Amino acid sequence: MNKIRCMINDVQYEIEGLPPTMSLLHYLRDVLHLTGTKEGCNEGDCGACTVVFKDASAKPEPRYRAVNSCLVLLPMLHGKKFYTIEGLAKGEKRHPVQDAILEHYASQCGYCTPGVAMSLFEATYRHDMTQPWQFDEQMAGNLCRCTGYRPIKECVHALAGTGNDDFADKLREPEMALDTLDYEYDGVRFYMPVTLDEACDFKSSHSDAMIVSGSSDVSVLINKHARKCANFMCLINVPELKEVTIDETGLHIGSAARLANLEAMCQDKFVPFGRILRFFASHQIKQIATVGGSVGGASPVGDFAPVLMALNASVRLISSRGIRSIPMSEFILGYRKTSLEVDEFIYAFDVPPIPDNARCASYKISKRLELDISSVSGTCYVETDDKNIVTVARLSFGGVAAVAGARAKLAEAALIGKEWNEANVEAAAKAMEGDFTPISDMRASAWYRKTVACNILRGFYLETLENHVPARLYRPTSTLQLEQ
Template sequence: MERLRFFLNDKPVEETGLSPTTTLLRYLRDRVHLTGTKEGCAEGDCGACTVVVLEQDSQGTPALRSVNSCLVLLPMVQGKRVYTVEALKEGGKYHVVQETLARELGSQCGYCTPGITMAMLEACHRRDMDEPWKLDAQMCGNLCRCTGYRPIREAAGQVAGLRPQDRFARALAETRPEPMALAYEAGAQRFFTPGSLDALWDVLDKHPDARFVMGGTDLSLEVTKRYAEPPLLVSLEALPELHVLEPRAGGHRLGATAWLTDLEDYARVACRPLERMLRYFGSRQIKNRATLGGNLCTASPIGDMAPVLISLGAEAVLRSRAGERRMPLEDFFQGYRRTALGRGEVLACVDVPAQPEGARATAYKVSKRRELDISAVSAGFRVVVDGEGKVTEARLAYGGMAATPARARRTEAALVGQPWTEATLEAAVARLDEDFKPLSDHRGSAWYRAQVAKNLLRGFFHETLSTPVPRLAEGHSATVQVR
């Protein structure tokens, strides 16, 4: 039986006998008594439990990432460096983040302060804090119950991008990747992190019904809220083949285990519709752990990545020991929470093809809150218009309208071959009632969802008239742009 090995505040740690579903938060507070890290919601919503992990980004570059320790299972930090708020003070001197937050009166009752401080630490060492919205995106995952947001934001703005020569800068410069491969057992539970695809196939040959896990932003809720103890988990985190983000044949290959933070950075340059959807996908802490494959394989009807990828004509690439098979992404979803994955098979990547000339494309998300919320309705649209102004192709994909993410095929058919005009659009919009019969729930009534679906399509027409593939305005407040 292997031991868990990682670094905690730069000190090496070895553990054995602990349940592999022990969260990092519970370990810090209960096992090693680092109680600066707080528990608030235990579901990644409030940020009180934020710590910083030093790991490799998609390019293999060391990076400091703020994460919700309540969602990180202890085996997920194998070979990594974890820092808590206790690590900030060095040589008897407070860190610049702490000094700035105190000076600007950004701490009131103090309960949220450690998590806010750690989120600010990531901002302090980021190299890309070059636009005002990035500060909001960095801090939106931290709830202050005393509503002291103005001084917190001012303090964060002062330290963002400073990159001081502190212990964290030294760790970034000197740390070399440690192996994450792991075969861990405690009681009746097992946790595997294969270090190669061959090792993965070996594990799946013996345990074909194992559950896959990556960032834990979905599965860990079963642990923290339902007190589940999954007997066998297989992490795909140590497989670089599944982590790729790269241009391919005019399109893009998006690895299933790519962190959404890295995917957002890639999409900002390479794919505006994807970037747009990722902006309000979740907090920085969530996107630092959540993955593309995790969002797709959970097969939620309101998963935000599926509609935009379907609209772009993406294909799912599945791999097993027997080889590779491909399918249109819309066919990957077989029913509510069901996918086309067979036993011993994983989602390796998603291939997005080159977009046709004349394509108009974007994505939308409608939710109760701007950040860190689940969609009531989401959508990805792509319409190809030829030189004569006629629609030659339409791909209209929705989330939240059916048991799976799905295309509005009758509405698409009503557009193809017609001139791209408001009259044509209005005639096609009526067909949405034939495509979908949405349900009512606490996020929205069936009537509300149907009306929003229609209005998003109307908004798409107007927004893409002047800019076929629009980017969010700098002063944006949502993915829906109001003019």
């Protein structure tokens, strides 16, 4: 058993004698009395608790990443350097972020301001903010109900990429050594391996262990549903699980790869992933959350299962017995049920290349554009031959059935062998009405879900008339437009 070693605001800490299920937010506020970081929702929705950590393994260069401290479990601090709002000013000298907030009048009640400041801090040291959507996305995880977003948006435009001080120098400093953490308190064990072998061995001897990747779901279960578990195994320090590669064999996504990395890589290639990720959760959540966590929980409203199903992905599962690869369609068995054996976990997802004769696009429909769970999400994939006849159709949806990534089999059958034209697509959309019997809940009625799924197919036909794999058009998520 060992201690959690980390640095917070350049001070080294060795943590023991605290529950591994304690969040970083509560450690900061209740143990270190760093109460600048605020608690709003305690479930990743408001951004008041935002802090940053240094991601030494980021490509092409180390960078800071803003995350929700309410979703970070204490052992996940191991081997990392974090900064909180208290770490910004040096004595009487304010940080440029603090000056910008003052100059632009970007704070009123101040409750959200520490979180806003930490997201602005990250932007200050980012060198990849070249697109308008990145400025919207940077602040999408920070609610502010009183100042209004104009001054906050002015700040992010003023600050992005300007950081050239000792915090920039710190990015070049050597990282803390990362070793395997085996942490236990009060009968709860939290294991964080650094090799695949260690991970497989632990899972085969602790079949009850709850797998944790980014913990954005698991922390909500702990914070809001008092979920108890004797053993946790967190995979985010195993390098092989964090890789994302694109080559001639397709897209390969390690189960513990950050969604933010996948999003950056899928702007021009495997565009359906880039499209869905733009409106997936928030910037902070994408910096920790993973595809393994999205699919591992087999949530029927998860946004990834439809994309993976429609693009005919397979899942590699690993245990100490070896690796097996199965199609996504065989992985999801039912409501929150997967074909994982008790000693297995997800290693990676393999997505084949998208051929030239394919059309595909992903869609997410939610009440709010950003930081909202889908009412319906869907990915459509169609291949046609040289006579424009449909040879392959995979239409996969979230939010319309109990299973993740449900296929619209009737609509697919109505398309196969037919010419790809508006009349036949309309017939398939009508057939799709028989595919699903969704439920009504607070997000959407059954009628709405079914209607929207059919309309996604109609919209897909129109959107792919010219460009077969269309990129997402930029739509500002605020009414406010600033000069770039």
